Amino acid sequence: MRSIRVAQRLLELWKQKLSGRERRLLIECSQGEEELLLEVYLSPEFGEETGPLVAVSSPGKLTLHGADEVTFYHNFVKAINKKELSGRPPTVWNEKLGGDQPCHQWRVLYKLPLKKRTVNLQWRILHVRQVAFSASLLAGGKSIIGPFSKDTTLIYKHVPTNIGNAYNPTTGVFTAPVRGVYHFEWHLTAEGDGSHASGGWLVKNLQNLFVAWEYQAAGFMSSSNGVMLLLEVGDVVFVRLAANTLAFDNGSHPTTFSGFLLFPM
Template sequence: MKARTNVIENQVEALKRDGEVKQVAFSASLLASGSGTLGPFNTLTPLTFRYVVTNIGNAYNPHTGFFIAPVRGAYHFEFYIGAHGHNSHGSGAVLVKNGEHIFIAYEHQPSGYGSSANGATLLLEVGDVVFLRQWVNSRIFDNENHHSTFSGHLLFTM
């Protein structure tokens, strides 16, 4: 009877670990400190959001800019891109999943400050990589007010 109780307790512990699998959420802005504009660049350029406010589950890497799915599930991502108006350069970024462009946020105005935003819910497998790329020939602004941000969280596992 004692051996059977130990087996059941081990099974319950394993189920608890599976049930608590991951609580995953992150939010970061582009610049760790100061103020600045990135770009324009003549190619798509990966963005690294360095000022991390939240990184529950440590699935977002502020050194690479990559979010790597720790569990299979539905995840929601949002991104906000800010820039000062410019005659020749808009502001924009693309949400990328495993190298595939998913959605873009883009705006272009000749003067003043503008921003664009987008979001998506994605089914991710363990190890899938999600990140942002700066759009070709665009500019992105950020400062201590954190205008340009990237966030995501696990909605539910599957």
């Protein structure tokens, strides 16, 4: 609410500085008779309304509107880059607002030639959720897991890092919060008994994709693997202990599952 009040105050200050000529110019632009102004927007918390901050709701009347957060950011980026783009060729605004010295209150409203793709990338880098987790099977003690007659989901209960809370320590399942490329690693340790290997499948949406596998008759054995996956929002990734194999974990946490968002798409 505070950001809304600040924006409303800013709008009132702008409106007080507008001359009759500038008001008419704004109305003409809103009606499509001149080159369009860059629209400046409120924060997305302003209800469900959408539209430019300064708009014409009826002939001769300026009103306040809200906007979605991406559009707000697009225009914010344009405004803060105005100095770097100040040397661009003259436009219709130079003539209509006073030649080489346009009115200061309008400078932030100039349409600047930033590429939409660049603005979208800036938005994603700054505002997409940060996602990273790392977990091991046991929070304490030691235990041998398996063998089971079928592939069985491993639930990693010791979770020192879970930025974004995309990993669920109750189910062992990671759920992608945004579309993007993710990196995953999983490591398994077990003691060879001459009969069982140690193997774990990385699973995406119930489909076994990649395996970490090791077999030796005696002594501790370990296996590891790492992959990058393009995930859609809501895709799930987890590790299954392969049928008839073993895993082991203790206070040193040798059996782990980790992942992070590399970049959004």
